[in-house]
Amino acid sequence: MKKWIVFIFVSLSVSYTLAQKNTIVTIDQKPISIEEFEYYYNKNNTNDLQQKMPVEEYMQLFVNFKLKVHQAYMLQMDTAQTFKQELEGYRNQLIKPYLTDNEKIDDLVKEAYQHLLEDVDVSHILIRLNANPTPADTIAAYTKAMTAYKRVTNGESFEKIAVEFSEDPTVQENKGRLGFITGMMVVYPFEKTAYTTPVGQVSAPIRTRFGYHIIKVHDKRKTQGERLVAHILKRIPEDASEKQKAAIERSIKSIYEDLAKGADFQRLAQANSDDQSSANKGGEISWVGTGKTTPEFENAVFNLQNIGDISQPVKTEFGWHIIKLLDKRDIMTLQEAYPLIEPRVKTDERANIIANSFIEKLKKTYNFKSYPTNLHALQTLLAQPNDNILEQTKTYNLPIYTFADQVITQSDLIVFLHQQNYTKNPIDLSLLDILANQVANNTIIKYENSMLEKKYPEFGLLMNEYKEGILLFNISNEMVWSKASKDIEGLTDFFEKNKKSYAWDKPRFKGAIIYCDSKQSFKTAKKIAKATPEKELSTKLKQTLNSNEKNAVKIETGLFAEQTNPVVDKLVFKKGKLEKNNDYPYIFTSGNIQKHYPDSYQDIRGIVINDYQNYLDKQWIEELRSKYPIVIDTSVLNSLKSNNE
Missing domain, CATH: 3.10.50 (Chitinase A; domain 3)
Known part of the structure; x- marks a missing residue:
């Protein structure tokens, strides 16, 4: 077959931007845009003009690549289940930055950083709820929390009400006092409330995954940063007698006296500390910051001013400590802390805030509308378990939500409820609203996912690159790589014909x-x-x-x-x-x-296979160029060339 490459010479004034859809080359009547060519060209060339491949030379490589991919499409390799699964796996990774609210993430990271700059001294009253409370459990817990809150705001002692009401297991010891907390240290709703409640004030009950909290803010201070310390610990056993406790106290004071006389802290820690995990390191422990240890230990650490200072013996719930200050560091800058905070923000309670914010923006973008009357018309149907509910979907076709060109009907919701086995039990109005909203949210996200290639051209190009990259690999493996390694007769013949090349x-x-x-x-x-x-x-x-x-x-x-x-x-x-x-x-x-010469290709198998693969690839390209018409618009190509000179 005659080789068919047609160059079109057109006297056009070509200007292009990323948004334009000019065709630069057509392969087998399939147009390829200048945007796609430029995407690959820029990605495969550096900005160093001395290393950048000429546009017309790259065009030939691009055509070879597209010819192979085109044949893969003709062989329907894109319909194979393994291909679809692999591409879907890549897509699920690539869509993540597009199906989230990056502005909200940025706001929450910056908010978390601001919280890290300040410590808040708090007490709380906790009314517990289990992981999956019933509505009755929730109401009972909230009622109890409101009762406690009203008594506190009416002037009763917070400590007294905490001991009476709080279900925090430490309340008998601390009367609700948690001490200083800092950002990213407690669950987000608690943190947010603590930082927004003025000093001396008490918050109304707030809900976390643990239950309802009432928070009192005692003080706020600028963050103290972190301290690296070493310590010598003398433990006090839980069942220690008064005589034993006195002996332990004398022991720690004796060690302190030795230190005061100039004894080496590291050697004394190794010889005397009951903290075996740090003793062999001279007593050194990890960095200490707000809320990372007991209040007594923390206060003693931050009272040490100069590196090398040693505290007097300090008693905590663990025993007696002598602490040495080894180093100090201030809070990181926002730029330094950002990559550490961001993953936390995306995975803790803030993740729900980000997801809800993203959905609300989608609803606004796509003119989302709800029809509560049509939704609530289903209440009678769903009030009783109904295994045959799908038979009634034909009579329930009114819209409950619309957005863009999409309609979610009553029957869509019924099908969802049946598939998820919700129709096996009665569904009250509040649960119906929750489940319908879940369907709406899932549907609008699925719709947004389907629109990504159109909405974000750069994403479309990237997905196409992954898609065609997989197809190129698969067809190249079939036509060249795997074929070459298994073709013993072909390898032998190729070696014999080119034996002089392997002298x-x-x-x-x-x-x-x-x-x-x-x-x-x-x-x-x-x-x-x-x-x-x-x-x-x-x-x-x-x-x-x-x-x-x-x-x-x-x-x-x-x-x-x-x-x-x-x-x-x-x-x-x-x-x-x-x-x-x-x-x-x-x-x-x-x-x-x-x-x-080698006796056979087996003596230099790797080299011969590589050369044979190159030979097969060259033959394959020649065959493809003869088989499929190629039309290159040289005016567009020359315009692109002038922009890259």
Whole structure:
């Protein structure tokens, strides 16, 4: 077939931007836009003009690439289930930045950072709720929390009400006082309320995953940063007698006196500390910040002003401590902290805020409308369990939500409820609203997902790159790579026809080096070598002379050039010196010298396969160029060329 490449010479004044859809090349009547060509060209070329490939030269590579992909489409490789699954996997990763509210993420990261700059001293009252509370449980907990809140706001002591009402297991010891907290330390609703409640004030009950909290703010201060410290700990056992407690106190004071006289802190920690995890490091523990340890220990740490300062003995719930300040550091800058905060924001309670914000923006963009009357018309139908509910969907076709060109009908909701087994139980009005909203949210996100390629051209180009990259790999593997490695007849023929290309610069020895541990094994191995084909020699020698208890011979096989193996150099090429091998002092070789060429392609299999693959690829491209018409618009190409000069 005649090779068909048509260059169109058109005297047009071509201007283009990313938004324009000019065709730069057509392959088998399929137009390819200048945007797509430029995307690949820029991605595969550096900004260094000396390294940048000329546009017309790159066009030929681009055409070759597109021809291969086009054939993959013609062979319907894009319909294979494995291809679809692989592409879907890539897409699910790529869509993440597009199906979220990045502005809200940025706001929440900055808010979290501002919280990290300040510590808040708080107390709380907790009314617990389990992970899946019933409406009755929720109402009861809220009522109890409101009762406690009203008594506090009417003037009763917060500590008193905390002891009476709070279900925090530590309340008897701390009377609700948690001490200073900082950003990212507690669940987000608690954190948000603590930072927005003025000093001296008490918040109304707020809901977290633990239940309802009433929060009192005692104080706020600028963050103290973090301190690196070492400590010496003398533990007080829970069942210690007063006499034992006094002895432990005397012991820690004695250690402090030694330190005051100039004793080495590190050595004393190693010898005396009951904290085994830090004792062998001279007492050093991890960085201490707000809320990371007990209040007594934290206060003692931040009272140390200068690096090297040592505290007097400090008592905590764990025992007696002596603390040494090793280093200080201030809070990170926003730029430094951002990559550490962002993942937390995306995965804690803030994730729901981000998701809801994104959905609300979509609803606004797509003119989302709800029809509560049509939704609530389903209440009677759903008030009782109904296994045959799908039979009634035909009579329920009114819209409950609309957006863009989409309509969610009553029957759509009924089908969803049936599929999720909700119709096996009565559905009240509040649950119906929740489930319908869930359907609406899922549907609008699915719609947005389907619109990404149109809405974001750069995403469309990236997805197309992944798609065609997978197709290129699959068809290249079928037509070239896998074919070349398995085509023994083709490899042999290619090698013989191109044998001169593989001529040796120096002779090679192909065979085996046999190391023997004794004269007897040497003689036996020699006899075996004379009577055994080269391919079977190594196996035969090992089977005959080696056992589980002893290896009488050691065999090394390969293709050896001069100066790559001292044994071959000496015994085959008669050059160099051979050092004595005490373990295997008797050595001989078995094989032949290849003076000019390899005996077969197997001797240089990797090199020949690579060359054969290149040969097959070149033939394939020629075939594709003959088979499929190629039309290049040179005016557009020249315009692109001038923009890249």
